[in-house]
Amino acid sequence: DAKTTQPTSMDCAEGRAANLPCNHSTISGNEYVYWYRQIHSQGPQYIIHGLKNNETNEMASLIITEDRKSSTLILPHATLRDTAVYYCIVRVPQGRDDKIIFGKGTRLHILP
Amino acid sequence: NAGVTQTPKFRILKIGQSMTLQCTQDMNHNYMYWYRQDPGMGLKLIYYSVGAGITDKGEVPNGYNVSRSTTEDFPLRLELAAPSQTSVYFCASKPPGARDTQYFGPGTRLTVL
Numbered sequence: 538d539a540k541t542t543q544p545t546s547m548d549c550a551e552g553r554a555a556n557l558p559c560n561h562s563t564i565s566g567n568e569y570v571y572w573y574r575q576i577h578s579q580g581p582q583y584i585i586h587g588l589k590n591n592e593t594n595e596m597a598s599l600i601i602t603e604d605r606k607s608s609t610l611i612l613p614h615a616t617l618r619d620t621a622v623y624y625c626i627v628r629v630p631q632g633r634d635d636k637i638i639f640g641k642g643t644r645l646h647i648l649p
Numbered sequence: 650n651a652g653v654t655q656t657p658k659f660r661i662l663k664i665g666q667s668m669t670l671q672c673t674q675d676m677n678h679n680y681m682y683w684y685r686q687d688p689g690m691g692l693k694l695i696y697y698s699v700g701a702g703i704t705d706k707g708e709v710p711n712g713y714n715v716s717r718s719t720t721e722d723f724p725l726r727l728e729l730a731a732p733s734q735t736s737v738y739f740c741a742s743k744p745p746g747a748r749d750t751q752y753f754g755p756g757t758r759l760t761v762l
Contacts, residue, residue, distance in 0.1 A: 580739050580756055581692065583750035636694055639693070
């Protein structure tokens with residue numbers, strides 16, 4: 538399984554864009570990049586995922602480098618409610634081994 | 650849809666006691682998962698199931714057992730509770746597509762004293 542590396546914590550001012558990096562240098566060609574977040578005491582929440590192209594939805598944007606060895610999650614206008622732990626995950630192959638392994642993630646603090 | 654539900658929300662066990670954490674989903678998802686999360690740490694996969702009658706070990710299966718007799722239910726059994734099993738337990742489910750996401754329950758906070 539490809540592993541990911543994320544900073545332990547980050548701060549971002551409220552109203553600014555929060556850019557969360559993730560390295561996944563051993564990613565294989567058929568693996569997707571997923572992002573989840575976990576607000577204190579709640580279950581993880583899906584944010585976005587992508588394979589090669591940049592993706593955008595109502596929550597965030599995902600920028601994947603051309604070599605796919607790293608990606609950045611962008612929260613365009615961070616609010617206090619975005620304070621959470623953000624997990625970058627590279628998806629293992631489908632089938633009986635279709636499981637998701639979470640790392641320690643990045644603890645994002647949105648500052649008022 | 651209620652989504653993924655877990656019971657109980659909280660539980661305190663004595664060392665050596667046993668209990669079953671319940672997980673039910675009403676989305677007709679094939680895949681279901683059990684994770685544990687220790688304070689300040691990420692989630693670790695305990696067991697998962699790709700369909701009724703099929704279960705597989707995750708990263709940390711020791712001390713736990715699971716069964717999957719129906720699509721909806723995926724109970725997690727602790728036979729001899731130990732303090733090391735003090736954690737928050739999350740159940741999740743997912744449809745079988747490669748690009749589909751997991752949906753998580755609210756968690757069960759377990760303390761073993």
